[in-house]
Amino acid sequence: MLMPEATNQAYLLNQQYCSADNLKARIELHERYSTQNYPWQRWVFDHFKMPPQASVLELGCGTGKLWSANLDRIPTDWKVTLSDFSEGMLQATKNQLKELNCFEFSNFDAQAIPYSDASFDAIIANHMLYHLPDRKKGLTEIRRVLKPGGHFYAATNGLDHLQELGDLMVKFFDHNPHPTHARAFSLANGRSQLEAFFTSVELFLFEGNLHVTEAIPVVNYIVSYQHLTESQKNQIIEYVETEIARQGYFFIRKNTGLFIAC
Numbered sequence: 001m002l003m004p005e006a007t008n009q010a011y012l013l014n015q016q017y018c019s020a021d022n023l024k025a026r027i028e029l030h031e032r033y034s035t036q037n038y039p040w041q042r043w044v045f046d047h048f049k050m051p052p053q054a055s056v057l058e059l060g061c062g063t064g065k066l067w068s069a070n071l072d073r074i075p076t077d078w079k080v081t082l083s084d085f086s087e088g089m090l091q092a093t094k095n096q097l098k099e100l101n102c103f104e105f106s107n108f109d110a111q112a113i114p115y116s117d118a119s120f121d122a123i124i125a126n127h128m129l130y131h132l133p134d135r136k137k138g139l140t141e142i143r144r145v146l147k148p149g150g151h152f153y154a155a156t157n158g159l160d161h162l163q164e165l166g167d168l169m170v171k172f173f174d175h176n177p178h179p180t181h182a183r184a185f186s187l188a189n190g191r192s193q194l195e196a197f198f199t200s201v202e203l204f205l206f207e208g209n210l211h212v213t214e215a216i217p218v219v220n221y222i223v224s225y226q227h228l229t230e231s232q233k234n235q236i237i238e239y240v241e242t243e244i245a246r247q248g249y250f251f252i253r254k255n256t257g258l259f260i261a262c
Contacts, residue, residue, distance in 0.1 A: 036208025060128030064093030158255030
């Protein structure tokens with residue numbers, strides 16, 4: 001069942017993404033324990049097709065990890081606008097990237113993009129479209145501000161992404177706090193949604209899973225979505241540590257990819 005919080009703007013703004021802390025806990029789990037040696041952010045950047053002096057907009061930039069992980073690859077003639085509807089998130093990004101002249105920062109809702117028609121050569125939405133209450137409105141805005149021939153890059157997950165984390169909570173507490181919001185815009189249904197606005201849509205899948213060798217990062221990930229009592233934390237730690245002792249790691253599947261629309 002789709003969690004209503006997934007598109008509840010007040011909840012997302014005031015609780016989930018009022019600061020960068022929750023997102024950092026999730027990123028840490030992926031960065032430390034991925035079986036894929038090539039980083040996600042570098043892989044995404046590999047797929048960019050930009051003209052010289054490109055004008056780029058990222059929607060929902062979060063902590064700006066896409067850019068801080070690719071600083072050595074950003075052409076000096078690009079103009080990159082990083083946006084987020086959370087001031088807390090945007091401030092975290094500013095703190096990392098404010099010294100670089102190619103970046104501008106803007107706080108707005110992706111359902112009402114405050115730029116004129118055909119303003120950008122490329123637009124990026126990295127794991128954020130499923131948060132939009134009105135995705136058709138958001139995609140209409142994205143198509144409006146994208147230049148003819150420009151590219152839209154939209155990353156999302158499959159329905160079984162991180163399934164073991166949900167199974168873990170159901171096992172002990174009969175409740176899965178991990179949001180299933182990817183169902184709103186997933187690897188399974190994203191293409192059909194994008195094809196209503198773009199003439200060409202391709203999907204590229206990112207390979208790899210998670211082999212987690214410590215229990216605390218698993219707890220931190222779950223806590224980023226839901227409060228746990230000390231007793232609940234200890235139960236999870238004991239179970240994960242048992243799995244690590246049994247097979248050398250706690251397995252968590254990943255299923256993520258990137259749509260490129262033109």
